[in-house]
Amino acid sequence: MMASSPGDLALRQTRYADSTVSPDIIFYGSALCCVWMVHPQVIHEHGIAFASLITLELVGDTIGLLKFRHWPAVHSYLAKLWGICLFAVLCQVLWKGSAGLTLCLLISLGFVMYTDWIAILVLSNTNAVDVPSAWQALKRRRRPILSDFVNSGENPTSYPNLTIF
Secondary structure (H helix, E strand, O other): OOOOOHHHHHHHHHHHHOOOOOHHHHHHHHHHHHHHHHOHHHHHHOHHHHHHHHHHHHHHHHHHHHHHOOOOEOOOHHHHHHHHHHHHHHHHHHHHOOOOHHHHHHHHHHHHHHHHHHHHHHHOOOOOEOOOOHHHHHHHOOOOOOHHHHHHOOOHHHOOOOOOO
């Protein structure tokens, strides 16, 4: 993708740089530690869900590192919504000590967001930076998916840059 101006390129590089040390993991870990110190019952009640979300974060980071040799910087719409909702629920949990249905909805949104995020990484042929959704990642594919070769009889090794993972 060509930048239309030097400013666009600088913005893209800056947005990519924000994911080079995975600040998401640092933020989530800090938020969980704060909640655990102030209201440990919330962590005990929803521990499996939190562990599952952390696992999905690590799976996405691993896919990005293995596939593109860089931390993922997807910045999808669902990830932005997740971040805003996470902040709101975190404030509510720290203030009240529980969030009830709001926290359950946030956890559900987290599973949807991580599913979309991992789908973006799997569908992308190049490093996924600023991809709005998995649908956009599918539309941006420049090469066929490996399963397209199964029915066509073509040899996928004839495409040296085919990304299988």
